[in-house]
Amino acid sequence: MKRFNRFVIKVLVAGLIFLSFIQPVVSQTANQGNILSIDQLINRLEKKYPVQFFYKPEWFGNKTFPASILGLSFAETLMRIQTTAELSVVTIDSVLYIFIPVKPDIKPQLQQESSDLQIVGNSDDYGKYARATFHGKILDGKDGKPLTGASIFIDDLKIGANTDKNGDYHLRAPVGEHSIRLSFMGYDDTKEKIKLVSDGSINFKLYEKAIKLGEVVIYSERAESNVSGTQMSIVKLDVKAIKELPVSIGGRDIIKSITLMPGVQTIGEFGTGFNVRGGSADQNLILIEDVPIFNLSHLFGLISVVNSDGISNVTLLKAGISAKYGERASSVMDIQLGAANPDKTTVKGGIGIINSSLYVETPLINKKINLLIGARSSYSNWLLHSIPDIDLMNSSAHFYDSDALLSFNVNDRNKIDLFGYISNDRFGFAKTTDYKYTNLLGSVRWKHSFNNQFFFNLTAGISDYRFQVSESDTSRLWEAYRINSGVLYKNTKLNFSWLPNENHSLDFGINAALYDIQPGKLTGLSDSTIIKPAQMLSEKALESAIYLTDNITISPKLALDVGVRYSFYTYLGPNKIYIYQPDIPRTRGSVIDSLTYGNNKPICRYSGLEPRLSLRFTLSNNSSVKLSYNRIHQYVNLVSNTAVMAPTDVWKLSSPNLKPLTCDHFAAGYFKNFKNNTYETSIEVYYKSLTNAIEYKNGADLLLNPYLEADLTNVRGYNYGVELYVKKNTGRLSGWASYTFSRSLQKTNGIFTGDKINDNQVFPSNFDRPNNLILNANYHISKRWRFNGTFTYSTGRPVTLPELKFDYQGYQLLYYSDRNKYRLPDYHRFDVSMTLDESLKIRRKWKGSWTFSIINLYGRKNAYSVFYQKGAHLVSNEYRQYDTYMLYIIGRPLPMLTYNFTF
């Protein structure tokens, strides 16, 4: 621990030196920072508040804003921007704010203006007071119901207020005549004239308007950010983008949709997780509210465990990963929950033919607290039981998940978030074999702002993943057994953010994660069991990291995101470490000794520096070049020798006999937008080197194997590729097309035969699919009807197939090809969906939409895997016949119907 403290001190000192080094730059730019361009102002606002703005810079011309505007409240700042730039703003769910240029024909100012001057207060008091408070309600002009969250402004004074849940407002202003502007989303803006005499009350009415969906363009992120941002290889989805995602089995699925992005692939419909630039699924850090989740799949991969309801944004980083993140080598997916409209109660739901969901978000205690709670459940289990087939009646296929976020706005400077998540899957057939797995996540986060420029997040989280497989044949209870395994992960993160000026944005902090892995416990299930109980020794390790990263704008053309992370890992007892004879192949038989360690005793340590760099060089207003490099050490691996998640999959920590994985990732890209950001294009190339990746040896035994490391071998990974991407953002027709050429290759360097795969020749990994083409189109047929079509093509994934058969000692055996020598047939699929919105009136309480989709429209039988099968069981093993079979998951057009509603 002393060494650790010393190290922390050293790094902090180094950080201070670094800061002092860059201080001249900070000071210099601070002088220029009193005046902000619209880009700088929006950047600061988006960092300060959980909102996003959409606009075209040319609408603002050369208008600038004083930095002091940031000291105003959000509403005041917004109003100041509008008045300065003469733009209107439309908000969606109080999260997205869209600036709209003022046009003479659709000038969104005042469609109703009353010429009647209304007196507020007692006329007799005229002249008695300098200021007075007036209050009242803002009501729906149609039904008289109070409007929550409506705004009242006095533009000349630049003051305003919002109505509370009862539609009440309070505003204090100088006495005299004022022009009052009233606004509320979905209602026509209205202007009233009042004469404020003394304290008094006055009610106002607003009238609903029909929103013109076809004329409002929504960007999932600011249109030019793909060019102007430092970050490359990023996929970002916000609330609006999630709603526009292609429909998958079970509805809109964030994880499945992410796999439609360039550089992201999956091994098929049953693929658990996804593969980023040739990395295995365990190389992705999937964070939900800062807590990693260890199994992403419902129903073995048909549906992901992430329910899109309640998600405010999702970010996937494929390269140039910030120093804030570590632990996994290939990518980071950060999923954040948040209320779409924190000021009102919203209920959303969806009813599908496989699962249904319900989601509620509501403010509590005068909006001090926001509560989000969502749940999803499948009904395959009771449906199975209702079918008059004895095997199906005894089978089960069921999942559910639920998440909740409670945000407590303690005051302007402090906010506390409590997050909880649970998912459960159960799949069994005929009551003999039963698979069950559960993800349990929880976190507490404290956000504190020292001022507008310096704040921190302190998070403590837990992720508990449990897997259970049991086999119980009622006629042979004495052989019934259950195997339990799991991962318990606890972490603490402290992240400081400092925004000294608009050219610097620093993040620094410390992370610590404690792993406790239970590789497997075997127990018998009956009193008369003959199963010998066995329990693998659990594994424990502490992974810590300290980091510093700075996003620096050196000049309008050049911006950098430079950072460094130092991770240190300690493998802890209690455990027994086997020592293998060095000059022979490592097998359980080559163990020559073992060492036993007590609880929490350090067994071995690994550490390493992880430099990170992202660079953006702007070529023009709409084009840029970006470069990035990152190194990440990964200390935990999912060891699998099957194509899908299987009971034999084992999470394994780096140990004295298993070195950590190191990933070096280089990427470069050219980004250019056309026609005022209507079209985004990019080309990215990358090279990723993986050292000490893990592959299983031929004939490896992964389940309940205390010598698992002896059945594994290290490989070098070489992943490279080029990704082309074109996206159309606006118009009735939008969508994207991407083509990726990539390779994911591996090579062993074993000395002994058993350590060699394909005789140490380079071979493709399981995720090597060189050609990948995605075409996605959204077409708004009318205001209420929209169509989505997604075509996917990719090269078939590599497989190992039997080439020959031969006889040996009376058995007919197979001779397999080199590993991954063959490929499955190419994969292609076309999914379509049609969505009908029941009503476009925003103020209508109940809003529903029907989505009819057909997955795999032309019924392509895409091979998921190829397997061989022996002929019927004979008493003798001799001369069984073999046949190869192709397994496909969705072999014909699959119609789906989903009804989504919100109120």
Next chain:
Amino acid sequence: MKPAGIIFFVVFSLVTSCSKVYDPHIATAEKVLVVDGRITNKTDAYHVVLSYARSFTSSEKNTPSIGANVYATDDLDNSFKFNERDKGDYVSDSLQFTGQPGHTYRLHIITEDGTEYESDPQKIFPEVCPDNVYAEFDNEEVLSGITGLKVNTHGASIFIDIRNQSDTVPRFRIVSNLVIQFYDQDWICINPYEGCTVGYTFVFYCWETVNINSNFNLTDEDYLLNSASIKNHPAGFLDDNSNVLVHAYEAKLNMEDTTASAYETNSIGFHLIHHRLLYLNQYTLNRETYLYYKSLYGQIQSEGKIFDPVAAQLNGNIKCITDPMKKAIGFFEASSVSYSEYVVDLRNLVNSQPALIKTLYIPSPEPDGCRIDRPSSKTHHNIPSFWISTGNTSKSNLKNDLILFN
């Protein structure tokens, strides 16, 4: 069916994964030699079977590799020839060649087309005998000889204990064969042209051999770590049925000396089991052999299904000398072996468990067979040498020699 059930059926019949026969277009132009050879420390004729692997999709049987020159060499530069006795079956001379524990052997093959192969050197480890062999009543799923389906069967499991006797690292493979003895009888007339009034009752001494091991029964390596003995290693399971369903045998009479030989017929029937003989072969393997068998076992257990381990190559110890890039499949094994034989008695129990009575090891000449004995003839005592006669059930009833029909 309830409406919900119908919905589910429609939906899940669409979603549920399916499979179809698939031709993956595997290129298999190469002619690959398969070697199946073993020598032991026992004086015996060792076999090396050479064949060529066939395409995965082929329905043909193996093509034997004929006309090859096969010999083994040891670490003392001795050479031992294997002669082709049958097509592709090369056999050593038992009088000239017996494997010696502690010595290393290498197999050499020159095929008819001149391609030369050789094995990695293989060392024979010292022979290790089981310390204790015993049986316990048990239940197990076994394939029914009648239905071909797995049925839950009552019987006995065989276990062995082996004490670790050396500083080396022994690994064992257990081959357990159960020889089921049963009697039959037949009456054959010796004057068929005279109305068939005179004949003999012939006694049939028949047996059937069943491998009661699981595929490639290997001991675990765990015990090696602490030099402890192997305890309770399962060596096989046998049922406790009173009868055995086997092919019937008939007698073919030699009219000159009124002896008869048995030949198998197509009809099958139940026969009362007379004795169960357990033949236990315990092979002491070197590391390479053990790992090879382990990979064979893994492959037999896997069928490449969705949760099965991804298939893996079998790395043998045969290399092509003339063309190092040319593949060769198979293994040349050099192991010591300990033979032992037991009578399994499921009726006369010891400590409420089946009794295993060790007897003289006399292997049966063939896996299945039948000998015919006519006690009064000059070929009397044509009883198989391995036959266990004691403790029989109704044998005495079968010894009526000559039956005259009037």
